Amino acid sequence: MTEPLVRGYWITGALGFMGVHYSPEMSERLLTGLPRGLRTSAAQLGPVEWCPRSLHVELLKAIASVHTSEARAYDDLLAYGQYVGSEAAHGPLKSFLLISTLKLFAKKLPVLWARDHQEDGRLESDFAPIEEARLPLRLSGVRGYEHVGIAALGWIKGLMAPFEHKSLRVKQSGWSLAHGAPEEMTCEVAWS
Amino acid sequence: MNSRLLSDDELDELRESVADALLVLSNVALGDCSQQLDVDIHSSNPLSFLFSSINELISALGTEQEQSGAFRRDLEEKLETVDQQRAAIKNLSTPIIEVWQGVLCLPVVGVMDTARSAEMTSGLLQAIVEKGAKYAIIDITGIDVMDTRTVDHFIRMAKAIRLLGAECALTGLNPHIAQTIVQMGLELSDIVTHRSLRDALYRYVAHAARNTLEGKIASV
Numbered sequence: 001m002t003e004p005l006v007r008g009y010w011i012t013g014a015l016g017f018m019g020v021h022y023s024p025e026m027s028e029r030l031l032t033g034l035p036r037g038l039r040t041s042a043a044q045l046g047p048v049e050w051c052p053r054s055l056h057v058e059l060l061k062a063i064a065s066v067h068t069s070e071a072r073a074y075d076d077l078l079a080y081g082q083y084v085g086s087e088a089a090h091g092p093l094k095s096f097l098l099i100s101t102l103k104l105f106a107k108k109l110p111v112l113w114a115r116d117h118q119e120d121g122r123l124e125s126d127f128a129p130i131e132e133a134r135l136p137l138r139l140s141g142v143r144g145y146e147h148v149g150i151a152a153l154g155w156i157k158g159l160m161a162p163f164e165h166k167s168l169r170v171k172q173s174g175w176s177l178a179h180g181a182p183e184e185m186t187c188e189v190a191w192s
Numbered sequence: 193m194n195s196r197l198l199s200d201d202e203l204d205e206l207r208e209s210v211a212d213a214l215l216v217l218s219n220v221a222l223g224d225c226s227q228q229l230d231v232d233i234h235s236s237n238p239l240s241f242l243f244s245s246i247n248e249l250i251s252a253l254g255t256e257q258e259q260s261g262a263f264r265r266d267l268e269e270k271l272e273t274v275d276q277q278r279a280a281i282k283n284l285s286t287p288i289i290e291v292w293q294g295v296l297c298l299p300v301v302g303v304m305d306t307a308r309s310a311e312m313t314s315g316l317l318q319a320i321v322e323k324g325a326k327y328a329i330i331d332i333t334g335i336d337v338m339d340t341r342t343v344d345h346f347i348r349m350a351k352a353i354r355l356l357g358a359e360c361a362l363t364g365l366n367p368h369i370a371q372t373i374v375q376m377g378l379e380l381s382d383i384v385t386h387r388s389l390r391d392a393l394y395r396y397v398a399h400a401a402r403n404t405l406e407g408k409i410a411s412v
């Protein structure tokens with residue numbers, strides 16, 4: 001069985017997030033706690049290069065480990081995903097988002113997930129309730145991919161920033177700090 | 193294209209096609225040329241022709257990328273070889289030979305500069321300590337021209353050697369260098385000089401041999 005892969009910008013994004021979101025001391029502590037070689041290989045990683053999911057899991061676990069409180073770990077994972085999504089929204093996906101409608105964006109979300117994750121998971125979006133200002137999502141096939149569901153939710157939030165909604169709310173079920181890698185998660189993004 | 197000529201469904205379809213193209217192009221912009229746009233070759237839709245051309249461009253770019261990758265790897269290999277050769281030349285430029293027990297010889301060829309002088313000094317001092325040498329002969333037969341800075345390098349080298357308790361001699365000064373040193377008023381009194389490497393070897397090898405012999409007699 002081939003190892004699941006993730007695009008390099010998720011890895012470099014995690015390192016960038018640690019640098020800007022945490023104090024220098026905490027950032028250094030997180031970085032030094034990472035497996036040897038991850039930092040050096042990440043420094044040479046291109047944004048669309050494929051790298052093993054296990055590296056991403058190490059970074060997600062590091063971010064989730066900063067706080068013992070589940071709510072704060074959730075916030076950090078969400079903020080990390082939002083950081084990566086926002087970088088993409090202002091970079092490579094800018095033109096796509098400029099011409100997209102919410103419905104088209106929702107329709108293309110599974111494609112966006114699939115192009116970032118090889119042999120790994122499946123994101124489905126139900127764009128029928130778009131008119132009700134909500135987007136239900138389902139992420140499946142991610143057993144062992146710890147905390148990725150919350151990061152993915154943040155990533156979607158970051159990608160939706162160009163749509164300029166006043167309030168963007170997210171909720172999820174299936175994930176907890178103790179049970180960070182469920183087989184599937186259901187989420188919803190709502191806005192006003 | 194005027195949107196008034198299109199129905200909402202057609203406009204959505206057009207938007208989606210352009211979005212697909214933009215997604216593929218966003219990956220191409222980041223260096224991933226592995227994806228292609230879906231094209232219906234039987235369609236007369238102008239977008240199909242556009243997408244076909246984009247696919248051709250992506251293919252060409254991918255080929256160029258592979259070639260430039262191969263060139264880069266080739267260049268990196270060559271640079272590595274150059275580095276290895278440079279290291280080999282560096283080692284060859286300061287060959288320290290133990291000509292007799294306790295007698296080291298460093299033949300110097302070419303141009304002396306600060307960096308080379310520092311390397312030589314460091315290598316020679318290390319060898320003196322490692323071999324327990326008492327004498328170090330620096331032979332400059334291979335140096336044609338010497339300026340004040342070069343002389344200064346040798347003086348410093350000799351002082352450093354003396355600090356380790358060894359004796360340093362300079363051999364192989366040619367008449368031209370000797371004249372230059374005198375004309376420039378350079379002070380070489382801190383360094384023992386010999387006319388040739390042969391003279392210095394004769395003296396120091398004899399010294400070293402005598403010391404060894406005396407040591408053996410004393411131990412008996």
